Amino acid sequence: MGLLLIKLALQNLLFFGLHFEGRNNFPKQLSRKEEAECLKKVAEGDSEARDKLIVHNLRLVAYIVNKKYPDCKDPDDLVSIGTIGLIRAAETFDCSQNNRFSTYASRCIDNQIKMHFRKMKHKQTELYISEPIESDAEGNALTIEDIISSDINVEQLAELKIDSEKLYRFIAEELDEREREIICKRYGVADENGRICRPMTQREIAKQLGISRSYISRIEKKALEKLRGRFERGR
Template identity: 50%
Template sequence: MKTFPKPLTAKEESYYLKKYKEGDLEAKHILIERNLRLVAHVVKKYQYVEEDVEDLISIGTIGLIKAVATFDMDKGNRLGTYASRCIDNELLMMFRQKKKSSKEVSLYEPIGTDKEGNEIHLLDIIENETASVTDQLTLKEDTKKLYESMEKYLKEREKEVIKMRYGLYQKEELTQREIAKRLGISRSYVSRIEKSALQKMKKGFE
């Protein structure tokens, strides 16, 4: 990890905060630059995730910039305490967004078509709550095809990942990171297995 400027002393911090409050943008830049070491410190908590450290520092720096812009020095707190929370929140928000995006991409992956030529997604089969008898029968048939496709086209590890990822066969629904931890492999490897398995199931469905 690269070297960052020394942090400001309490006296220096107070001086530059006052200058920034008066409209001095150079003071803002100094407050940000001299607190970059804090960003690196917070990022260390996430050293075991798959993300690149430089990317995490960039995201964390956004949190620092927001902290400097919204900090109220009149409340008597140090900027570092407030900024740590802002940096952490920015990183957690990024992780949640990536997790959500990853799940959405997989769930809405088309895996085949129904009798009328409409696309069928994995989400349709797992969470379909339609009440009509016809739709229930169609759902039952598609679910059967889904499981048959899994058994026929997927390897054991692929089946295990899909079962855990989507809570199939009464398995607990897990995130990619939770599956990675349980299987002792990386999250990116779980992602590749999931993507490959869905492609195979799509072909099987067709």
């Protein structure tokens, strides 16, 4: 389903461009009769009807973005994100509930945008110990728990959302310069100069620093053990 949503979003990228020129250039909204006929076909698995329903409701996405997020610096990005919510609405709408599609779609669009903001906030201020960070040789997702020795109990830590201010303080107080550098690069944590980069793999860090991946892994593991101990001790 996720790949399908992305594919559909890309297929409709042309219509995102209409937002740049003004909402009046979006295709007109379907009449109630046209919408009912379209929804019936969608329920029967008609992909063309689904795409038609999406295209003729794109102005709804722009309306929600303009009304609820007027101060957003990147409204075009929100239109793209909201369109994913619209696609999801077209995929999951239940005609038997006697609700207007626009009402249901509005909720899906707004929820998709809100979810985007939550993810952005988490990326900037929080580090999830249980979040997958890369894959092992067999393609299985690896988390921080997997990197730390299996004899360490991290069941409670796995669900902990680490406050960024406390995290930065602990990193500064507990880790040496090399450990801080690797942890900041590894998890996209802001460095001492406030710079935030995307999380890097161990291979990328090793190549950048000119040292082996196994050495990076050992330093990372040691640093995480230090931080885990500090969080267990509290303040």
